[in-house]
Amino acid sequence: MHELPVVLDIIRVMDEEAEKNKIKKINKISLVIGELSSIIDESVQMYFEVAAKGHPCEGADLVFEHRPAMLRCQSCGKKFPHTRDFQCPDCGGDSILIKGTGREFYILSFDGQ
Amino acid sequence: MEVIIMKELLEGNEKLAEENRKYFKQRHLLAVNLMGAPGAGKTTLISAIAKELKDIPVGVIEGDISSSIDAENLEKQGLRSSQINTCGECHLDARVIRDGADQIDMHDGIVFIENVGNLICPAEFDLGESVRLLAASVPEGDDKPFKYVPMFSYVDVVALTKCDLKEAVGFDSDNFVKGLRAVSEAPVFEVSLKKNEKAAGIDTLARFLREKYEQM
Numbered sequence: 110m111h112e113l114p115v116v117l118d119i120i121r122v123m124d125e126e127a128e129k130n131k132i133k134k135i136n137k138i139s140l141v142i143g144e145l146s147s148i149i150d151e152s153v154q155m156y157f158e159v160a161a162k163g164h165p166c167e168g169a170d171l172v173f174e175h176r177p178a179m180l181r182c183q184s185c186g187k188k189f190p191h192t193r194d195f196q197c198p199d200c201g202g203d204s205i206l207i208k209g210t211g212r213e214f215y216i217l218s219f220d221g222q
Numbered sequence: 223m224e225v226i227i228m229k230e231l232l233e234g235n236e237k238l239a240e241e242n243r244k245y246f247k248q249r250h251l252l253a254v255n256l257m258g259a260p261g262a263g264k265t266t267l268i269s270a271i272a273k274e275l276k277d278i279p280v281g282v283i284e285g286d287i288s289s290s291i292d293a294e295n296l297e298k299q300g301l302r303s304s305q306i307n308t309c310g311e312c313h314l315d316a317r318v319i320r321d322g323a324d325q326i327d328m329h330d331g332i333v334f335i336e337n338v339g340n341l342i343c344p345a346e347f348d349l350g351e352s353v354r355l356l357a358a359s360v361p362e363g364d365d366k367p368f369k370y371v372p373m374f375s376y377v378d379v380v381a382l383t384k385c386d387l388k389e390a391v392g393f394d395s396d397n398f399v400k401g402l403r404a405v406s407e408a409p410v411f412e413v414s415l416k417k418n419e420k421a422a423g424i425d426t427l428a429r430f431l432r433e434k435y436e437q438m
Contacts, residue, residue, distance in 0.1 A: 111311070111343045114232070114315070115231055115232065118234065122229050126227060147343060147346055191371070194368075203404065204404065205403070205405070206375055206404060206406075212372075214230065214231050214232065215229055215230045215231055216227055216228075216229045216231065217227070217228060218224055218226045218227060219225055219227065220223070220225075
């Protein structure tokens with residue numbers, strides 16, 4: 110729901126990077142998005158297409174890499190990606206969220222010329 | 223050419239949030255970011271806590287997509303308040319908090335920041351608060367910690383509101399706590415603030431906040 114400020118931030122960072130690296134045209138931007146960051150790819154894409162006009166990153170492909178929140182089983186200790194019922198796939202035990210996981214939200218890289 | 227940058231997004235908000243944190247600390251203000259779904263009872267909770275903490279000045283920065291109904295009601299009770307209308311935005315961010323704080327211009331006390339009613343987006347934006355308080359109401363259902371992991375894992379303390387409705391809506395407290403414990407160690411305070419009836423549970427929540435204030 111709040112993808113517009115996110116998109117404006119992406120464009121701002123790309124403007125800075127284009128200038129720093131003397132790049133005129135950015136073709137691809139790779140984003141890493143954690144499951145708990147509440148960011149929807151399609152919304153980012155939609156805002157980006159409009160907001161990037163006139164910037165070096167106009168028309169760039171956005172590539173989304175998703176990272177799951179991770180859980181740890183309280184019975185057997187197994188670590189596994191977040192499931193809706195928080196049940197361990199091995200022993201069926203209850204699990205807890207591993208703090209900090211799934212909150213990633215950054216630009217990994219970009220490609221330009 | 224490909225350039226690896228690993229650049230965090232929304233970093234601008236994080237920086238402003240740190241500035242807000244310093245501002246609140248310098249003024250000896252305990253900033254409480256109060257979040258919750260629309261209708262969870264956030265404004266009622268602030269009002270009841272302020273009545274419990276008679277000896278501590280309480281201010282409110284109200285965030286709403288529009289209107290100033292909540293701020294006006296709290297002002298009638300004698301609380302210092304400022305209103306931020308987000309004009310459709312689904313959350314408050316660190317930038318607007320400083321304006322709200324300047325308007326109430328308090329030194330020493332507790333400042334509640336009543337976030338926009340929303341169980342999703344406010345969990346993404348640090349405002350520079352010291353305490354993150356979630357108002358989760360019984361009618362929303364006992365499964366919410368399982369479904370809204372970003373929010374429930376983000377908060378420091380949970381007020382379970384409208385507890386007088388538990389039986390009426392078949393609320394399973396054990397399931398709620400089980401879900402919460404899967405994602406957070408936040409303590410839960412059960413409260414009931416039904417109109418024209420004696421408030422229940424608010425004293426222990428107020429005591430929790432008083433301790434946080436005194437520890438500052």
